Amino acid sequence: MIIIGEKINSSRRQIAEAIASGNREYIQNEAIVQSDAGADYIDVNAAAFMEKEAEYLRWIIEAVQEVIELPLCIDSPDPKVIGKVISLVKKPPMINSITLESSRLDGILPFVLDYRATVIGLCQTGNRMGKSAAEKVEIAGRLIEKVTSTGIGINTLFIDPLVFPVGADSNSACATLDAIEEIMKHYQGVHTVCGLTNVSHGLPNRKLVNRTFLAEAVARGLDAAILDPSDKQLLGTLRAALMLMGKDEYCMGYIKAFRKGLLA
């Protein structure tokens, strides 16, 4: 399971404030906390700042790389922004994200090649998001074809089948779970990745819904997630879910995380 630490995102108020005020230490601490909790990549996002996005993203990348060793997940929809910052990374990064939209595809795939990056592909065309399982799987197939036709390995691609609020459509989460299983069975070597928080929008006890969704997604084959690794209840659920799926030999990952106080 590949964990992408989601916390350094300019859509979060505290992060936007830290960026705007140049509070380097706050950003660095968010990186350290996620690294200590077991993240594999640290997502970095300044998209809320519009025309200052590249400048701020550059500042974040430098700040974060001063304090942790992990690779970064460069989170921007804009190939120009990615082009302005990607040369700063010290390790092969992940890029978040492409869609079937050709400006994003053609703009971003060269960076994936040049920087030996991995890349998240959203199940979304220019004007349409995949809602049913069949739509998600169909778009995933086209993404895989586009990416691999450029010579990029299928195992470089992390398909995000997208998650919509179950409170607005009772079948939306199930569609995502079905798509995960189908994609993982039919496209050997590809990864699937999800964000979690959207699923619980509008419901009470959102964190319960989010972590239960994560356990179900792991049971259907999900092998990467964008989440807050310092959420101990969430990480407890994740570690237990992986162990129960036979992905934690001798349960050592679970037991070690428990001993370190990382689970709740």
Place this chain on the structure above:
Amino acid sequence: MIIIGEKINSSRRQIAEAIASGNREYIQNEAIVQSDAGADYIDVNAAAFMEKEAEYLRWIIEAVQEVIELPLCIDSPDPKVIGKVISLVKKPPMINSITLESSRLDGILPFVLDYRATVIGLCQTGNRMGKSAAEKVEIAGRLIEKVTSTGIGINTLFIDPLVFPVGADSNSACATLDAIEEIMKHYQGVHTVCGLTNVSHGLPNRKLVNRTFLAEAVARGLDAAILDPSDKQLLGTLRAALMLMGKDEYCMGYIKAFRKGLLA
């Protein structure tokens, strides 16, 4: 999802004491608590008392039926004991359980017919418990054939694929999950049911492991469980898991349970 309340089981010390001392109120309260928390059946078990099993089970059944309306799940491996108590039930019961062992099969199936009962079938022959997913599915197929050949409908049968400690074999829980999916896909109309506690034997934070296993099993198709419905964290996970699988229209089950304070 069919919930079988597990608490009135003579393997629990408090229950054994209540039975031995004739503490009717304690037993009745355990029934009421589980009924209020949303159980569909109340399991009743006095198997720890050996030659007094039938006498005590009769006492439990009478005590429980005084205070709740729910059907009972008569939990005994012994056809003779079941024969001595089953005429007391006021509603069509569940019987827990048969195996492929012919004395249990031939002794219990007539009660299923006569009392319009449902029945739990363990993935176990006389001398062998199904360990791999393939073994579980193979035994399930033979159970289904035996049961339906007597004229009993397949939807009367709840297959328990058995759960073994993941701490002793990293692949044991995954085998159960795979078997659930396979059985539910290949035998339309049959149910699957699980106990949960065995899976976490020997591990820290057992309840976390148990409820995560439940979420994963629901994601793979499980439609019944033997559990403590008054465990709010467990029920919260179950309600969320069902909702996310599209089995809770408009999320009303989840939201109502939340409002009643049944989730944590």
